Amino acid sequence: MQTTGWEDEFREYVRARGPALLRQAHQLTGHPLDAEDLLQSALTKTYLAWHRIEDRGALDGYVRRAMVNINISQWRRRKVEEYPSDDLPEVVHHHHEPVGEVHEALEQALRELPERMRAAIVLRYYEDMTEPEIAKTLGISVGTVKSTVSRAMAKLRNALAG
Incomplete structure (x- = not known):
């Protein structure tokens, strides 16, 4: 599949900055899976606007702002999706690097x-x-x-x- 130069540039940006952006998304959401969804949504918006972003040094700020705005929109319109239960779910343990x-x-x-x-x-x-x-x-x-x-x-x- 043939890609354009800007698509390669976007792909390289995501490869290089993805882990740091995911950590920031996790700080915003507090949940690893929500963070992945948030970052994916923000990167989609960034991909669609890539040709309009002239200052490549401001890309992290653009993605962070998109994550903040998406996260705010989600919790503003979020309905109660959690209901009390007699049974507690199984606790999932995440293995992180030692800090x-x-x-x-x-x-x-x-x-x-x-x-x-x-x-x-x-x-x-x-x-x-x-x-x-x-x-x-x-x-x-x-x-x-x-x-x-x-x-x-x-x-x-x-x-x-x-």
Whole structure:
């Protein structure tokens, strides 16, 4: 199958940056399979817009922004899909490369945050966005961003202290 130069360029970008982007997607979603779906959706949007993206140095930012926007859209329209049950599902154990205990504890604490709090923390401290940028991205006021980040940080501190 013959490919164009830009398709090869896109394929190489995904090969080179895919693992780092998947880690960022996992930080946003808190679940490995959701992260894969989120990254795939963001890469699809990037593929469709590839010819319009002039600054190839800004590709990571474009994909991250797409992941944030897709994730926000999903949790805004998400319906309750979890129902109480008498039977607990079997626990799945994921094997990760060994990392420090503090890092693991932080990742676990992040996964346990409500989605809006997790999104605000990831945008603020992982993406280094300002409070007004976060407010615009999440569609909330700056005051709500401040209180959400403050409450999320308190929850993270409590989780890591215990």
